Amino acid sequence: MDQIYRIRGVHARIPAAPHELKDRVTPVEKSIVLCHLGVPDIDADKWFLTIDGMVEKPSVLTFEQLKQFPFSEVESFHQCAGSPLNPDYPTQRICNVVWGGALLKDILARSKVQPAARFLWSSGADEGVLAETVCPTYMKDLPIDRIGEDVLVAYEMNGKPLLPEHGYPARLVVPGYYGTNSVKWLRRLELCSGRASGPFTTKWYNDAVYAEDGLPTGETQPVWAVAPQSIIVWPGPDAKIKAGDKQEIWGWAWADEGVDQVVLSTDGGSWFTAALEERTQRGWQRFSIDWVAPRPGKFSIVSRARSGRGNVQPLEGRRNAVFSVDIEAI
Ligand SMILES: Nc1nc2c(c(=O)[nH]1)N[C@H]1C(S)=C(S)[C@@H](COP(=O)(O)O)O[C@H]1N2
Ligand SMILES: [Mo]
Numbered sequence: 001m002d003q004i005y006r007i008r009g010v011h012a013r014i015p016a017a018p019h020e021l022k023d024r025v026t027p028v029e030k031s032i033v034l035c036h037l038g039v040p041d042i043d044a045d046k047w048f049l050t051i052d053g054m055v056e057k058p059s060v061l062t063f064e065q066l067k068q069f070p071f072s073e074v075e076s077f078h079q080c081a082g083s084p085l086n087p088d089y090p091t092q093r094i095c096n097v098v099w100g101g102a103l104l105k106d107i108l109a110r111s112k113v114q115p116a117a118r119f120l121w122s123s124g125a126d127e128g129v130l131a132e133t134v135c136p137t138y139m140k141d142l143p144i145d146r147i148g149e150d151v152l153v154a155y156e157m158n159g160k161p162l163l164p165e166h167g168y169p170a171r172l173v174v175p176g177y178y179g180t181n182s183v184k185w186l187r188r189l190e191l192c193s194g195r196a197s198g199p200f201t202t203k204w205y206n207d208a209v210y211a212e213d214g215l216p217t218g219e220t221q222p223v224w225a226v227a228p229q230s231i232i233v234w235p236g237p238d239a240k241i242k243a244g245d246k247q248e249i250w251g252w253a254w255a256d257e258g259v260d261q262v263v264l265s266t267d268g269g270s271w272f273t274a275a276l277e278e279r280t281q282r283g284w285q286r287f288s289i290d291w292v293a294p295r296p297g298k299f300s301i302v303s304r305a306r307s308g309r310g311n312v313q314p315l316e317g318r319r320n321a322v323f324s325v326d327i328e329a330i
Helices: 063-067 104-111
Strands: 005-008 038-040 048-053 059-062 071-079 094-103 119-124 128-130 133-135 139-143 152-157 171-173 186-192 206-210 216-222 229-234 246-254 259-265 285-292 297-307 323-329
Touching: 048 104, 059 063, 059 104, 063 094, 063 152, 071 152, 071 246, 094 104, 094 246, 104 152, 104 186, 229 259, 229 297, 229 323, 246 259, 246 297, 259 285
Parallel strands: 048 186
Antiparallel strands: 005 038, 048 059, 071 094, 094 152, 119 139, 119 186, 128 133, 152 171, 206 216, 229 246, 246 285, 259 297, 297 323
C-alpha cells in the first residue's frame, strides 16, 4: 500500500536560537525537527515493526506488543548534524529531551541476534527524493556494540506520544549519536554483517577524518557519536549589560561521552574555566561563570567544550566549531 503523507518533501522546524533554550528539558514546540523526505501519516493500529536479518527468530511487533516491553526513560541531548550536503557548516540545531519507550536490547533479545551480526540497520516508512537522489527508504545503521543500555524504540517525547513529525508512532533513539541516526516512523530492524547500503550511509553522513595537523587523511568516518559542542544561553545578542556589574554567563555543553571542561573567552585571547555540572544520563550539562564587563563597548563571548576523551571544539571549519555571541555593555 502506498504511504500517505501529511507533508511531502523536506520539512524542518525553525530551530530555537541558543538564547531561547533556557529550559533544561526543551519543550517539544522548541525542539528540533528534521524530515528529509516528508512526514508520513501512520495509524498506530496498523503500524508494525519487522525484526529480521541475522537473527534466530525473525519477528513482527505491533504497537500494542511494543508497549508491553518494560518502559524506560532517557534524558538526552538531541542534535542535528546539519545538512548532509554541507557537513562542515556549524549549526546549533540542538535540544535536550526525555525519550520514553522500550529498550532495543530487550526487543532484540527475543529475536536472538546471531553472534556474527555487527551492525543494526534501521529503516523508516518514508521514501522520496533528496538532492536528485531517489531514496527508497530512510535507512541508517549503528554498530551492534552501541546498543548497550540506552538505545530505545521510543514512543514518547517529554512524557507524551510522539508528534507525527517526531516519528509517530515509534522511532529509534540513539542517545549520544547525531539525530540522523535516530530513525523515525521505524518500520524495520535488520541485523547485518556490514554497513548499510542506502544513500544516507554511503553517499551522505560520512565525515572526512583530519590528522593532528588539520589536514584530511583521506579516510572517512560515519556521522555517529556527537563531538563536543557548547552554546551560550545568557547573555543573548539582545541582552542589556552594564559595564562594572557582575553577570553570570551560562550555557549548555554536550558530547557523546560527556563534557569535562568548558572554557570561555571575552577578550579574544585568554580562556577562563567555567563551573560545570555533572551530566545526568545523556543530558546536556550547564556551565556558568561570573563576569564583569570591564568597560562599555562591544564584546564577543566564546565558549569551548572538551569531551571526556579530551577532544576540544575546533575554532572554525567544522560542524562543532566554537560558539560565540556578540554583545554590547553600556
Ligand atoms: N525516517 C526518518 N528518520 C529520520 C529523519 C528522516 O528524514 N527520516 N531525519 C533524521 C535527522 S537528520 C534528524 S536530525 C532527526 C530529527 O529528529 P526530530 O525531527 O524528531 O527532532 O531525525 C532523524 N530521523
Ligand atoms: Mo539532522
